[in-house]
Amino acid sequence: MSGFWARQRWWLGRVIALPFQLLLFAIIAFFLVRLIPGDPVLAVTGNQVSPEEYLAVKHRLGLDGSPITQLFNYLGRLVQGDLGESLISGRSVFDDIRTRLPATVELAAMSLLVSSILVFAVSVLIMFRPRNIISRAAVAFSRTAGSIPEFAVAIVFIFIFYAKLNWLPAPLGRLTPGSPTPVVVTHFPFLDALLTGDPAIIGSMLAHLVMPVAALVISISAVLLRLLNSQVEVEMQKPATRFRISTGAGIGTVILSVYRRALPGTVTMAGALFGNLIGSAVVLEGLFSFGGMGQYLVKAVQSADLTAMQGFLIVAAALSLVIFLLVDIVNMMLDPRRRPGVGAKP
Secondary structure, X not given: OHHHHHHHHHHHHHHHHHHHHHHHHHHHHHHHHOOOOOOHHHHHHOOXXXXXXXXXXXXXXXXXXXXXXXXHHHHHHHOOOOXXXXXXXXXXXXXXHHHHHHHHHHHHHHHHHHHHHHHHHHHHHHHHOOOOHHHHHHHHHHOOOXXXXXXXXXXXXXXXXXXXXXXXXXXXXXOOOOOOOOOOOOOOHHHHHHHHOOHXXXXXXXXXXXXXXXXXXXXXXXXXXXXXXXXXXXXXXXXXXXXXXXXXXXXXXXXXXXXXXXXXXXXXXXXXXXXXXXXXXXXXXXXXXXXXHHHHHHHHHHOOOHHHHHHHHHXXXXXXXXXXXXXXHXXXXXXXXXXXXXXXXX
């Protein structure tokens, strides 16, 4: 058993730590949302309420008792997978998030996938054709890393491609008004559209995704490209790369060797950016009327719906922790020297 643990602890340890990390974040989220101004009792009852009615509603919402008592009650439900009920609508927070979050995650994941493919392709072009006009433009673009807000890009896209040129549809949802709605199977809108097999639905949804996905891709590609380029330049000068080139290794072997050693830093950054993409997607969903987690979170904050806000933060934290776990596993598969207990060679 000890031998098995020694061989597998590079990923098992991270899996075991996940519930404890999530528990710690749940405690932080519990107190954090209570710092937000607003009284959920008044949001439910209105300002005209007697002291007796106020206390009765407060008890019904589970907001009476000390904060510690409320915390333990919340954690007790959480370990059973219960995120509670919305203080305003009375609906299950888990059900609300389950139907809305996949759309937000899908938008972020599509943007990260497109960005990763473009960054890798452009990076290879820069490696072999550094004086190419595209390579030079890409290098110049990478220097803008972190300075391009996605919502500003999205607004420019709407103004140019919808308002002026009318090349893309109005930012009024994921489908053109009047289009048939795909049957909900997975709650991932584009995946459900693909499962319908209807070209009209797929085409309409793709057209509506162009601007938000492009805005997110532009906002993160500069960061990824700059990091990957710098890592590739370093690895190209390493003795291992020079040795492979001098021995006549094929171009594919050289590229594989260089990128296997250069990618871990970029993969880590991509994992960190995915959390930012979720937040950015929430903003863009409101701008493009997509109706995912953006609208849900805004309503929760406006109405001081503590349970809904806590549920969103917990799910977002769980998603981020899983992403970072996958990032660690991918990096340690790319470079086994990163595994615990393995000394990195110079």
